[in-house]
Amino acid sequence: MKRWSLSTRIVSGVMMVVVLGLLVLGVAVGGFTRYEVTERLDNSLQEVAERLQAFVAARLHDAPSAVAWLPEVGPRTLAYQVLDAAGAVVLRSQNAPDTPFVRSGQTGFANAPHFRVYVAAPTAGQYRVLVGEPTFHRREAVWRAMVISIVPMVLFLPVLWCLVRLIVRRALRPLDRLQDEMRARGSGNLQPIPPLALPDELVPVQQAVNTLLARLETALSTERAFAASAAHELRNPLAALQAQVQMLGRLLPEGSGLEERVTIITQRTHSLGRTVEKLLQFSRATSGIAFRRDRFDLLPILRVLVDDMTYTTQNARSIAITTHGIEQFFIHGDMDATGILIRNLLENALLHGNATAPIHIIISADGSMDVTNDCPALPPATLARLTSPFVRGGATAHGSGLGLAIASSIATQMDTTLHLRSPLAGSDRGFGACLRFPAVDMTPATG
DSSP: OOOOOHHHHHHHHHHHHHHHHHHHHHHHHHHHHHHHHHHHHHHHHHHHHHHHHHHHHHHOSSOOOEEEOOTTOOTTSOEEEEEOTTSOEEEEETTSOSSOSOSOOOSEEEEETTEEEEEOOOOGGGOEEEEEEEHHHHHHHHHHHHHHHHHHHHHHHHHHHHHHHHHHHHHHHHHHHHHHHHHHTTSSOOOOOOOOOOOTTTHHHHHHHHHHHHHHHHHHHHHHHHHHHHHHHHHHHHHHHHHHHHHHHHHSOTTSSOHHHHHHHHHHHHHHHHHHHHHHHHHHHHTTTTOOOEEEEHHHHHHHHHHHHHHHOTTOOOEEEEOTTEEEEEEEEOHHHHHHHHHHHHHHHHHHSOTTSOEEEEEOTTSEEEEEEEEEOOOHHHHHTTTSTTOOOOOSSOOOSOHHHHHHHHHHHTTOEEEEESSOTTSSEEEEEEEEOSSOEEEEOOO
16 A cells, blocks of 8 residues: 655645645736736826827927937837828937828827837827837836746745645644654553643544553453463363372382373373463463563573573483673563563474584674574475464474464564574574564673
């Protein structure tokens, strides 16, 4: 699905409306400006013609045809002609043609080649004055007036865009705060979103999110309570059953031939207990046990787990820890869930690895913990499915198929990357599980 930005869409929509509005306004202003300038120039032209007409009536009496030479006459200077009753030019300015501007004697405005002409009304003596304004000058004046009216609006568009963008961003700041609060939820923080002084449009969204968080917290609490109760109700009967089977084995007379059956029952009971424990761990993992974000040192937990598993493992395989001089390795998460995660990785290595080769745990300065063991290399298809429930790697040892699924679920809730690989680098054998923790705080060893 194509992604889009609300602020960009609002700014684009507002600017489109503004630009279209300014375009219509510019056309209207341009037309009005042209009309007003033309009207003002026509008024000036008429005023000059009428004044000149009055002067001619008072001063000109049967004068021969002449040209009035004026200084500094340019292409923008008004031109005039004085016509007698017969329509002949008796006086004209040097920039006026020697033929009349217009042949018709009608008073008023007329258009001549290269001139806008006003014909004054005749007075005594039947002299008629024609004053022409160069069309070039008139067109130039109209365009200048239109440019002066429209260009500032065009130049103001970038400023207007910046102002609209600033206003929209400020208006969307409550939405950004709501988004930040929602992002903070779901990784161990299921508390309701506090009041944020949101606009009326966003208050229902906040209320809906708080309702969803409350339901999620209730569901997770119920799931955890069920897992804890099931663990208590199932472990005790299985432990009692195993104890009774062991006592039964001791009471059997020697040579009865039932010792082997008692041993099988003991092993099956022990295997059932481990399967139940894994199922309970898987239920706890999928119910959100690792959503908490406490800060704690991983190394003491790791050493306790290694000591416990080394002591309780029947084949007494060694587990080597390499810390690269790191004395403290602080991570963020739930301590119990992290212990379950690492225990499952170690149990997987003990159960499916080579019984004569040690297990290596390597703590690196890049914030990762690597658990490796020796075993035949796994096919890529099998390796890709190992984090799914009840998937085994095809080893001869029998496991529940839940260990790596539990580890993957807890790692995902802790925002930790779990990377499985087989074979190991530089070898055609081995299996490795690498955990890369976010925001690790490490302290190197002193001395």
